[in-house]
Amino acid sequence: xxxxxxxxxxxxxRELGMRIHLDGARLFNASVALGVPVWSLTKxxxxxxxxxxxxxxxxxxxxLAGSYDFIALARRNRAILGGGMRQAGVLAAAGxxxxxxxxxxxxxxxENAKALxxxxxxxxxxxxxxxxxxxxxxxxxxxxxxxxxxxMYAKQDPEYRVAAVFTETLxxxxxLCFESAPDEVRFATHKEVSARQIExxxxxxxxxxx
Numbered sequence: 460x461x462x463x464x465x466x467x468x469x470x471x472x473r474e475l476g477m478r479i480h481l482d483g484a485r486l487f488n489a490s491v492a493l494g495v496p497v498w499s500l501t502k503x504x505x506x507x508x509x510x511x512x513x514x515x516x517x518x519x520x521x522x523l524a525g526s527y528d529f530i531a532l533a534r535r536n537r538a539i540l541g542g543g544m545r546q547a548g549v550l551a552a553a554g555x556x557x558x559x560x561x562x563x564x565x566x567x568x569x570e571n572a573k574a575l576x577x578x579x580x581x582x583x584x585x586x587x588x589x590x591x592x593x594x595x596x597x598x599x600x601x602x603x604x605x606x607x608x609x610x611m612y613a614k615q616d617p618e619y620r621v622a623a624v625f626t627e628t629l630x631x632x633x634x635l636c637f638e639s640a641p642d643e644v645r646f647a648t649h650k651e652v653s654a655r656q657i658e659x660x661x662x663x664x665x666x667x668x669x
Contacts, residue, residue: 460489460500461493461495462493462495462499462500462502462503465481465500465501465503465504466503468503469503469504470503478505478506479503479504479505479506480504480505480506480507480508481500481501481504481506481507481508482508483500483501483507483508483509483510484508484509484510484513485510485513485514485594486500486501486507486509486510487509487514487515487562487565488513488514488565488568488569488594488595489594490562491562491563491565491566491569491594492569492593492594501524505525505526505529506523506524506525506526506529507523507524507525508521508522508523508524509521509522509523509524511553511554511557511558512557514561514565514568514594514595514649515557515558515561515562515565516557516561516649516650517550517553517554517556517557517561518550518553519550519553520550520551520553520554520557522554561650564650565594565595568594568595568648568649568650568652569593569594569595569648570654571595571648571652571653571654571657572592572594572595572596572597572646572647572648573589573592574654574657574658575597575646575648575657575660575661576589576592576597576599577589578657578658578661578664579597579599579646579661579664582664582665582668582669583668583669584601584602584604584668585599585600585601585602585668586599586600586602587599587600595647595648595649596645596646596647597645597646597647597648598639598643598644598645599643599644599645599646600642600643601621601622601625601642601643601644602621602642603621603642620638620641620642621641621642622638622639622640622641622642622643622644623638623641625638625644625668626638626644628667629660629663629664629667632663632667634660634663634664
């Protein structure tokens with residue numbers, strides 16, 4: 460969602476007396492992909508949650524931001540629900556590193572994702588909407604009819620999910636992806652995935668599924 464789209468929604472919400480909360484789990488990816496500062500994506504909302512583990516490589520943690528009264532209420536509710544933590548400074552340190560050293564390098568993940576998408580699109584029976592690849596996520600559609608002619612799928616019964624076989628086969632070769640639908644898989648690039656590893660994974664997939 461662009462800053463213009465966010466402002467339009469914000470204006471409508473204010474006219475209706477409503478508040479807006481932004482789920483910013485991938486906020487920094489959006490900021491880098493759009494080439495805009497983070498504040499331009501949040502200035503028209505009332506509160507925002509920022510995830511420090513998605514793409515920013517912190518082991519765990521999120522940040523909730525909003526008005527003074529909103530945060531005071533959130534802290535009270537957290538305490539009521541038993542959500543307080545001890546020694547949280549260790550996690551906060553990881554979050555500090557994530558915010559100060561991981562944001563600028565997200566562009567590298569996005570470039571690797573585009574390279575992966577282009578390589579996947581060249582595989583027989585695989586379709587990728589390249590226009591959809593804007594950050595570090597790649598969705599690949601698999602053709603079940605094509606899969607049935609490939610020996611990798613020969614042992615499966617008629618009810619098999621082509622995406623499940625695809626992901627399980629790759630997992631056996633230490634390449635991880637996620638079954639997002641019976642005929643679709645999702646890949647995610649991140650700091651621990653290099654451009655060379657993308658090439659190696661594509662070569663493996665061509666060997667297995669080509």
